[in-house]
Amino acid sequence: MAQARPRGRPKLDTEKRGNEILIEAVNVFSKNGYRTTDLQEIADNLGIAKGTIYLYFTSKEQLFQTAVDYSIARLAERIEAEVINADSPLDKIKAIVRAHMKFFSEEYALAEIIARERGDFKDRAEKTYLRVFSENSERIEDIIREGIKEGTFRKVNVKRATEILANLLTGTIYTYMFAKKNGSLNGAIDTTTDILLNGLLNERDGL
Amino acid sequence: MAQARPRGRPKLDTEKRGNEILIEAVNVFSKNGYRTTDLQEIADNLGIAKGTIYLYFTSKEQLFQTAVDYSIARLAERIEAEVINADSPLDKIKAIVRAHMKFFSEEYALAEIIARERGDFKDRAEKTYLRVFSENSERIEDIIREGIKEGTFRKVNVKRATEILANLLTGTIYTYMFAKKNGSLNGAIDTTTDILLNGLLNERDGL
Amino acid sequence: MAQARPRGRPKLDTEKRGNEILIEAVNVFSKNGYRTTDLQEIADNLGIAKGTIYLYFTSKEQLFQTAVDYSIARLAERIEAEVINADSPLDKIKAIVRAHMKFFSEEYALAEIIARERGDFKDRAEKTYLRVFSENSERIEDIIREGIKEGTFRKVNVKRATEILANLLTGTIYTYMFAKKNGSLNGAIDTTTDILLNGLLNERDGL
Amino acid sequence: MAQARPRGRPKLDTEKRGNEILIEAVNVFSKNGYRTTDLQEIADNLGIAKGTIYLYFTSKEQLFQTAVDYSIARLAERIEAEVINADSPLDKIKAIVRAHMKFFSEEYALAEIIARERGDFKDRAEKTYLRVFSENSERIEDIIREGIKEGTFRKVNVKRATEILANLLTGTIYTYMFAKKNGSLNGAIDTTTDILLNGLLNERDGL
DNA sequence: TATGAATGAGATTTCATTCAT
DNA sequence: TATGAATGAAATCTCATTCAT
Numbered sequence A, B, C, D: 001m002a003q004a005r006p007r008g009r010p011k012l013d014t015e016k017r018g019n020e021i022l023i024e025a026v027n028v029f030s031k032n033g034y035r036t037t038d039l040q041e042i043a044d045n046l047g048i049a050k051g052t053i054y055l056y057f058t059s060k061e062q063l064f065q066t067a068v069d070y071s072i073a074r075l076a077e078r079i080e081a082e083v084i085n086a087d088s089p090l091d092k093i094k095a096i097v098r099a100h101m102k103f104f105s106e107e108y109a110l111a112e113i114i115a116r117e118r119g120d121f122k123d124r125a126e127k128t129y130l131r132v133f134s135e136n137s138e139r140i141e142d143i144i145r146e147g148i149k150e151g152t153f154r155k156v157n158v159k160r161a162t163e164i165l166a167n168l169l170t171g172t173i174y175t176y177m178f179a180k181k182n183g184s185l186n187g188a189i190d191t192t193t194d195i196l197l198n199g200l201l202n203e204r205d206g207l
Numbered sequence E: 001t002a003t004g005a006a007t008g009a010g011a012t013t014t015c016a017t018t019c020a021t
Numbered sequence F: 001t002a003t004g005a006a007t008g009a010a011a012t013c014t015c016a017t018t019c020a021t
Helices: A015-032 A039-046 A050-056 A060-083 A089-106 A108-120 A122-149 A158-179 A185-200 B012-036 B039-046 B050-056 B060-083 B089-106 B108-120 B122-149 B158-176 B185-200 C015-036 C039-046 C050-056 C060-083 C089-106 C108-120 C122-149 C158-179 C185-198 D012-036 D039-046 D050-056 D060-083 D089-106 D108-120 D122-149 D158-176 D185-198
Strands: none
Touching (some): A015 A039, A015 A050, A015 A060, A015 A108, A060 A089, A060 A122, A089 A108, A089 A122, A089 A158, A089 A185, A108 A158, A108 B012, A108 B108, A158 A185, A158 B158, A158 B185, A185 B158, A185 B185, B012 B039, B012 B060, B012 B108, B039 B050, B060 B089, B060 B108, B089 B108, B089 B158, B108 B158, B122 B158, B158 B185, C015 C108, C015 D012, C015 D108, C039 C050, C060 C089, C060 C108, C089 C158, C089 C185, C108 C122, C108 D108, C108 D122, C158 D158, C158 D185, D012 D039, D012 D050, D012 D060, D012 D108, D060 D089, D060 D108, D060 D122, D089 D108, D089 D122, D089 D158, D108 D122, D122 D158
């Protein structure tokens, strides 16, 4: 987490302190956004001095972006954990949708950080998006392709379909926190999956 | 968007100058984001003094949010213009998708402003989202309901389906600028519509 | 004095304010040195806000170095004013010595600034020195050369002699303020000139 | 230079470590100046912890000034070593000039430290100068006085002449590093001595 | 209305110094 | 003695906002 240290920076054996700061940074940045956050608040919450943060992170911006990277890594883990138990292409697609929506629901601050990056650091966010997208899109493409081959999915343009799924999930990140009031998480997952799949399925599922 | 205007004066000049500032604000905020934008840049681009901006807008924040509101109004107009020519529920849904995607494609800066709001003004962005959403969602719900009634659409949960469409479109806003499309805009519109609809349609369209 | 303004910096018609700041900067830097000087002190002395300084100078360092340049320009004027009234090479050399010593004596703060640069900005000071030196050394070389031709001066190595004169004068800058207690300025000028011209020896050594 | 040492302990190790720090401090301060030097750099270069420096020196300032004192002591040794072999007043003056110029040439960092003090510690530098000056000036005055008595030197104002010699030598310290000598060190020493002793004039002026 | 110089609060960042180990 | 993580005071610089003209 803590980045490569410039010369003269203490060789911090303990990543623990760095992680504490990172976690608190996620919370505070998530609450206030980048601009309005005073590193003093992070320091105060941890009961440390402001200067200490600079032993672990080179700048406010780098701390923020490390927090984004951290959040993305957590999301990736989520996806991994859900998909690993799915066998069929159908279940895998369901798992990916479920992973995203549970993540946004259960790790509010992490999701918020990702959404915030878009506003304050568009260029970095673009790279972030493409990184995440390309990491996942190949996997998704394979799933769709496999589903088409075995006859479960219609013969859609694989790349486009992947992109649309990404858009749907991204949009869900950005809006879920806003619209989350109505109904259960499971309901949302089910409906989203249902609509998405009934656009993909060749043979209608339980219809 | 222009501020308090002295009574009895012709309002045209005032409105014009206020609009010029607003348009330029859209461009600059869109390029830099809120935090990094120096009002001086807006003033310079227009060849006016920085203080002049304060004759039309009360603060940087208000200028930014006026720019967001402006962008949203433009989007609403777009939707309106597309939907008005559509008769069937099917065509209306297609029109809505098309309107969004053309907007993002053709009015880059306006779309970018909307996406940017999330970084620094999460609470306002939430309201913005809900406003756009509720302005549109009632219409969309009606369309879907109508489509279900006439047998075009499956019997889905109307509110949820509306939300999902919103997520998909929102996601497209946030990512459109990132994913340099390989194909044409029309292709993207068509595929998105196709996948969306074939999840909604009772009878498959052209399959 | 005030440097090229970055884009967006007010087009300050009035150099007056910039000059006031510069003069005060000379005083304060001269008193405290670079490091210990807080720009607040300069602002306070002038009854202006700290931020105002940044309308005229881009940074503390640039202000300091502008102050150095200013001091050097004043010294150059001094030299010019003294030398212009001298006809013979002999009188010109005397005038140069006199100009330096009067400058240090009468424009304490300006001289101090020049001396201070050496400590805090060695590289810049080197350039400063070489600039001043090369501006003057050609003139001095010409004077010495002329004096040799007309038989007033011994046939010394012209470049070396020039350098030695420069060293003597530079040393006087750096030490004059320290050693100025004993005796009159005129006495100091006379003796310095005398020894420079006549040397220490009673009987010329190997001449 | 080493600080309070626990009683009864062998002092050699302590002295050694303290000296290492001092030598490295000379190098780093000489390179960066006082302000820009981070004690961490000194520690890093020695492979010790920054805190260790504080076991030997009470503060950054004290370390710097110890480094200045050290440099001056080395210069004094040089002078001593050169003068001790000279018999006549003439040779002694030559030896003093030679000692200075060799010092600046061969002990760059030490000379640089002395020159640097002026930037941040003017008052201390004044004391430093006066200390060096008075340590040497009495000796120089004696030499000149002796030279006058035996008829080698002209009947100049002894104190003034001493001061002038000091200025010339000080100026040489401050500029030697700047003016990349074209010729040899010996050439510079010879010409400087020559002009100091014989002056510039062909025919003595009013002598 | 328009100007743009001036303001001054505020935030990031550095680094000498301390101190628990 | 030695370490090096932690401290926190301090200072530069920015820029939204004001206001006299």
